[in-house]
Amino acid sequence: MMKKTFSIITGMLLILCMTSNLSHAQLNPLKRFSIGPFVEAGIPIGDLSDTHNTGFGAGLGADVKLIGGLAVTGSVSYMRFGGKEIDIAGVGTTKIDALQAVPVRVGLRYKFPIPLLYVKVESGAANYIGDGPDGSAVIFSPGIGIRILGFDFQAKYEGWYKSEQNVKFWGLKAGWNF
Numbered sequence: 001m002m003k004k005t006f007s008i009i010t011g012m013l014l015i016l017c018m019t020s021n022l023s024h025a026q027l028n029p030l031k032r033f034s035i036g037p038f039v040e041a042g043i044p045i046g047d048l049s050d051t052h053n054t055g056f057g058a059g060l061g062a063d064v065k066l067i068g069g070l071a072v073t074g075s076v077s078y079m080r081f082g083g084k085e086i087d088i089a090g091v092g093t094t095k096i097d098a099l100q101a102v103p104v105r106v107g108l109r110y111k112f113p114i115p116l117l118y119v120k121v122e123s124g125a126a127n128y129i130g131d132g133p134d135g136s137a138v139i140f141s142p143g144i145g146i147r148i149l150g151f152d153f154q155a156k157y158e159g160w161y162k163s164e165q166n167v168k169f170w171g172l173k174a175g176w177n178f
Contacts, residue, residue: 035062036150038175042158044081046168051096055081059103061152061175069111073122076104081167099167100130101160105139116146126160126167137162143171150177 042055059077066072083096107122120143127136143156152175160167 032065033062034150034177035060036152036175036177037061038075038077038152038173040077040079040171040173042079042081042169042171044167044169046166048081048099048167048169050084051086052081052083052099055079055099055169057103061177063109063177069113071109071111072106073109073120074106075122076102078102079126081169097131099128099132101126101128101132101137103127103139103160105141107141111147116148117144118147119144120154120156133162133165135162137165137167141171143173145173147177151175152177 038059038061040057040059042057044052044054057077057079059075061073061075063071063073079101081099083098085093085095087093103124103126105122105124107120107124109118109120111118120141122139122141122143124139125136126139128134137160139158139160141156141158143154145152145154145156147153152173154171154173156171156173158169158171
């Protein structure tokens with residue numbers, strides 16, 4: 001049973017590697033720049049999970065390939081975490097305002113020699129808008145992802161750090177690169 005499972009997984013990885021190499025041959029291998037839209041979801045953790053629901057956003061990302069699998073990345077998006085209704089002892093139920101921001105990120109991506117797989121780290125500023133906090137927070141966001149024929153899927157941790165309120169969440173991001 002174990003040999004059969006190992007053989008199936010090995011065969012699938014071999015096919016994936018071969019199709020990845022064929023697809024790269026079909027695309028322009030000298031293409032150094034890509035840009036495209038993305039959508040993302042953020043699952044709150046820490047204090048944010050007590051006051052806000054899952055966040056959703058959309059934006060535009062770009063990257064410029066450098067050397068040896070490295071690329072410079074950048075993005076701008078809109079992100080919104082809906083506020084929850086919470087019970088406060090002695091006061092009653094209150095509705096928390098939605099947390100809205102325009103995150104602007106820049107970073108580095110490293111594509112492993114293993115086809116399709118990359119790691120990424122980004123930083124920047126989350127500029128708050130709406131009725132929530134004022135000003136902006138510093139972003140730190142490491143992640144791991146795969147890129148298949150222009151489709152980009154990423155899982156990440158993201159933290160927006162500001163003295164009054166730190167926003168932390170696990171994120172999932174899906175996009176298309178031209």
